[in-house]
Amino acid sequence: MTGQEKAEAIRQLKGERDISALTAYDYPTARLLDEVGVDVLLVGDSLGMVVLGYPDTTHVTMDHMVHHVAAVARGSKNALVIGDLPINSYNTPEQALENARRLVEAGADCVKLEGGVRQVDKVRAIVSAGIPVIGHHGMLPQRVLEEGGYHKKGKSIEEAKAITEGVTALQAAGCSAVVLESVVPALAKRISEELEIPTIGIGCGKGNCDGEVAVITDITGAYPWFVPPFAYVRADFAGEMKRVAKEYINAI
Numbered sequence: 487m488t489g490q491e492k493a494e495a496i497r498q499l500k501g502e503r504d505i506s507a508l509t510a511y512d513y514p515t516a517r518l519l520d521e522v523g524v525d526v527l528l529v530g531d532s533l534g535m536v537v538l539g540y541p542d543t544t545h546v547t548m549d550h551m552v553h554h555v556a557a558v559a560r561g562s563k564n565a566l567v568i569g570d571l572p573i574n575s576y577n578t579p580e581q582a583l584e585n586a587r588r589l590v591e592a593g594a595d596c597v598k599l600e601g602g603v604r605q606v607d608k609v610r611a612i613v614s615a616g617i618p619v620i621g622h623h624g625m626l627p628q629r630v631l632e633e634g635g636y637h638k639k640g641k642s643i644e645e646a647k648a649i650t651e652g653v654t655a656l657q658a659a660g661c662s663a664v665v666l667e668s669v670v671p672a673l674a675k676r677i678s679e680e681l682e683i684p685t686i687g688i689g690c691g692k693g694n695c696d697g698e699v700a701v702i703t704d705i706t707g708a709y710p711w712f713v714p715p716f717a718y719v720r721a722d723f724a725g726e727m728k729r730v731a732k733e734y735i736n737a738i
């Protein structure tokens with residue numbers, strides 16, 4: 487299937503069943519998650535934190551993204567592979583399209599970018615070139631320095647209005663789906679009911695969106711040093727890694 491066909495198939499899941507999405511940053515993880523049937527593999531710029539060891543996602547470059555998108559694409563057969571456009575890679579429509587093309591050449595089926603109304607010209611430029619786009623609104627991690635942290639979004643009437651207008655504009659601009667991040671549950675639910683395209687939630691509470699995305703190292707416990715409070719940690723991969731290494735050290 488082409489990227490466009492895969493994105494369309496995901497779009498059509500709305501109202502049928504919940505969409506499952508996980509981040510992946512490397513070949514083995516992509517291969518394992520694809521084998522168990524996850525719908526979407528997001529090569530998130532969160533890789534800057536949980537793989538590359540930076541304090542936030544503002545250090546991630548296009549070269550980083552291309553490198554990891556290629557690895558994930560090699561490991562994925564069926565999942566929709568989303569390449570996250572990193573900070574400052576989509577400042578103009580021309581730059582957005584050029585960098586979207588780079589991620590698609592590396593193997594992404596589609597791209598994702600952060601922001602609402604102010605990004606519609608970039609979304610249109612990419613979609614017009616035949617590359618599907620996933621929107622991302624609510625809390626925008628690439629703005630963490632301006633915002634002074636990661637805060638819930640949509641508590642005030644003004645903020646709720648801006649997010650609603652933003653996602654409506656993203657839909658009109660041709661987005662195939664939209665990630666809602668740290669949006670207060672009631673607003674996430676209302677937006678999901680109103681939009682025709684699927685919403686994929688993170689930190690929006692359970693069952694309020696058309697699907698959910700999680701950072702893979704959060705649910706496996708592989709990166710225990712920064713885990714958002716809403717994450718459901720299902721294993722202790724970090725503990726296992728240490729146990730195996732200690733056992734090895736003692737065995738040799």
Ligand SMILES: Nc1nc(=O)c2c([nH]1)NC[C@@H]1CN(c3ccc(C(=O)N[C@@H](CCC(=O)O)C(=O)O)cc3)CN21
Nearest residue numbers: 532535536627636637638668701704712713714715716
């Ligand atoms: N490991 C990891 N998992 C993620 O989900 C993730 C990253 N890294 N890096 C990029 C962004 C940052 N994320 C975050 C980080 C912190 C909160 C957090 O502390 N949320 C509080 C905020 C409360 C408030 O001040 O309003 C919460 O209670 O939800 C949420 C999302 C989500 N993304």
Ligand SMILES: CC(C)C(=O)C(=O)O
Nearest residue numbers: 509530531532570665
């Ligand atoms: C948190 C998700 C939605 C993301 O954008 C990322 O992993 O970079």
Ligand SMILES: [Mg+2]
Nearest residue numbers: 530531532570
């Ligand atoms: Mg991201």
